[in-house]
Amino acid sequence: MLRPDDRGVLYGEGVFETVWIRDGVARLRDAHLARMARSAALLEITLPDPAPLVDEAEARWRADGEGALRLVCTAGPAGGEPVLYATVTPVPEAVIAQRADGVRVVTAEAGVSRERPGWSLTTAKTLSYAANLAARRSAGDRDMLWVSTEGYALESPTAGLVWLSDGVLHGVAGDGVLPSVTVAHLLSEAGGVHGEATVADLDRSDGIWLVSALRGLAEVIELDGRGRARSPWTGRLSRIVSRRPG
Template identity: 30%
Template sequence: MIGAAAGWPLDDRGAAYGDGLFETILVRDGRPRLWDEHLARLARGCHVLGIPMPAEHELAAPLAEAGEGLAVLKLTLTRGSGGRGYRPPADPAPRLRWQLSPFAPQESRWEEGVRIRHCRLRLGIQPLLAGLKHLNRLENVLARAEWSDDAIAEGLLCDSEGRLVEATAMNLFWQRDGQLETPRLARCGVAGTLREALMERLAIAEVDVGPEALLAAEAVWVANSVQGAWPVVRLDAADGQPVGRWSLGPAHRDFQAEAHRLLGYPPPAST
């Protein structure tokens, strides 16, 4: 279901320019997971873009429509209409839309692990927008269009200077020499809410490295606040040739278990 008057006016700045933000939230039995982290990221985005932050009760209103079981709530906030061309209005009237959809996680990917690949596309560097979940996601769309094989679960993205950043819709983590690591997101990329919560609970180092770092890793994961954590068992180059393989072990399951506790998912089966 779509709330707050379905559809967008043609002059909405979010539709025209990507001038807005969105959050995708896992809801379990009417209760949002990582709600505080989602609100904090949305507030950061509103501050950077200069869009008034809606009141929490406005953002939480769609939860009244959620029933039992799992659902995903997508909140989309734009600057609204107005302004002239790229020049934003001096006094914006933000527009909030929401969509609530039933959801079922892909449990086989939790248990069996996933195959991922490197993408050819490189992310542009823009520190002002780094970490935000803004509406201009054309880079991710083009990266995801690079493959159609359903056996490949995700694609890894580097920035224009060759540093690892993220996957197309998930954050990236690995363990190297016993240390958990994740790419630093000071130049580009989306700082996921599950990533934020995990970094508060686990000793995860933020690093600036190229993709070669993964070849020295004992374990690799991709994760987000909806799907949970998928252990990686195979990594392919952009041409489809395998460049890394991992067997599932206790390290994979320990990290997964922490991620799944935060989302209310069951712990993974031991390996």
């Protein structure tokens, strides 16, 4: 399907989305497809319509299991057409376990400012994920939370960030951060707001969670080696993330 000279292969010039399929339904489908279209536009890629692939994935995936639908669009060869394809695999058991067990997190400076130049692609979900995967490997059995040069929490290599402060749920505002579909949904349903937080702010918060399409909601139970008490909000927020949007 992919030519050796496809720009997605040569340069990582392409975009993707990962969508959670449960009970035969691609959750938050419209929001994921809208983000994929925005990402493709930032890379000046003409995105073929992914809706038929989503329809087929919903029809083919077994209704009693959780599926990870991955939509990929590469830029294609120079002068050629973009290539769009999809895969569906089971959601890994280790990812599902994090919903109940929580995650241990270490912070690391991302080496970037929240103020990004106009050409920056940090708000696009591109195929250039080598740095994200390297960050995860360096964290070992923990997850990583990137921090800007100004000291503000940004995101995990594969998840968005939310935290609870003074009874209000907060999510990163999105300055130079990939806008998380699941975080946006959670804030909307829980009456949350966008905001910013330093690591010290997170330490003082009443709850911290990493949120993504497949992981759902995973509570941070340790931050930079400091254990955290479990939040009574975790069950409520997990139910919001897991229930089928009405």
